Amino acid sequence: MTRIILSLMVLMASLNAAEIYATFSIEAKKSANLAFYSSGIVNKVFVDVSSRVKKGQKLVELQNDDLKASLQIAKASLKDAEVTLKYAKKDYERQLLIKDLIDEAKFDKYLLTYEKAKVAIVRAEANLAYQQSLLDRTLIKAPFDGVIFEKSVEVGDVVSGMMLRTVFKIQSQIDRKLILEFDQKYWKKVRIGNSVKYTVNGDKKVYTGKISKVYPYANSENRKIKAEVKVKNFIVGLFGDGYILVPDDK
Structure with a gap:
């Protein structure tokens, strides 16, 4: 009975809400490009692509x-x-x-x-x-709990202070965010806490979430405003579309 009542409440809320179309791409909640800021020869590489690491864990070390x-x-x-x-x-x-x-x-x-x-x-x-x-x-350590998704260093490589480069890319393990884009004309309507229903490209399932952040500016080139929705487990780089539910002015 309780579930039926809740379902009816959600349905009624949807009926009393306007839908604002939005597209999105999926990004990691946290991500970082890691590089040395010292010169030397790579002595040890402790992890590889797909390695899950803890904050402070050694990733790579120069001869020292x-x-x-x-x-x-x-x-x-x-x-x-x-x-x-x-x-x-x-x-x-x-x-x-x-x-x-x-x-x-x-x-x-x-x-x-x-x-x-x-x-x-x-x-x-x-x-x-x-x-x-x-x-x-001479050490690079994980700045947060995450997973290595790109590696471009091997034992014996020379790292030069004149040509510092990214040697690892790391992202949060499961925490993701949808980067929504919607028409700037709705800037007064979209707020933190608004519900969002969406689908991810290649997946027919309809997901729901809530806006956790609205960017305080509009892109002057495409006249879009961005917002974020916290999600989990999606592959970074996927995209999709959906609707932001806002109170109906009527």
């Missing part, structure tokens, strides 16, 4: 043994600076307790050593961060 060594040296330097600071602070605090009993110049030496140790920590931390950033440039 020298940078890894530099990073280890930077970590050791920071550790050394931390030890120096630890004992410089102890010396300073001991002298602070007897400050009034010792020569002022002697106390200042302990204070200077302590302050220099703190500066050395800042310098060591900055160097570590810099070495880490250089190493990170």
Whole structure:
């Protein structure tokens, strides 16, 4: 009984709605072209076309043994600076307790050593961060959970800073969006939340969805306005058409 009532409500809403024709193409909700911004020779490729990846997962790596060594040296330097600071602070605090009993110049030496140790920590931390950033440039990681749909790199390829190119293309795994286009004369009628019924080319099934975004401009060349509908599982690049249901002015 409940289903019958709901069906009747949907039917009545449709009868009281005007239909605005729209065409659409299907895009991934998220997509990105990934490229190195460092030069080098490709050392490892961890994924292939159709690989499903998690955010932060390594995709490809340049030869970077020298940078890894530099990073280890930077970590050791920071550790050394931390030890120096630890004992410089102890010396300073001991002298602070007897400050009034010792020569002022002697106390200042302990204070200077302590302050220099703190500066050395800042310098060591900055160097570590810099070495880490250089190493990170030799890696490409997935920016979000997704699937690789194009790959143009192999082990041994040379990546040049003068000719940086896309090596992977990634898109969200199942989340998609319809990019609707409708006549600009309906700009006052179409709103977020409007229902859409549509068919995808090659599929006779009629789908339904709701507008999640309306673009705030009209294309001056074709006099169309765009809107989005969130969907799932369709192949990116497909197209179709349908109708946006809006309240009937009558």
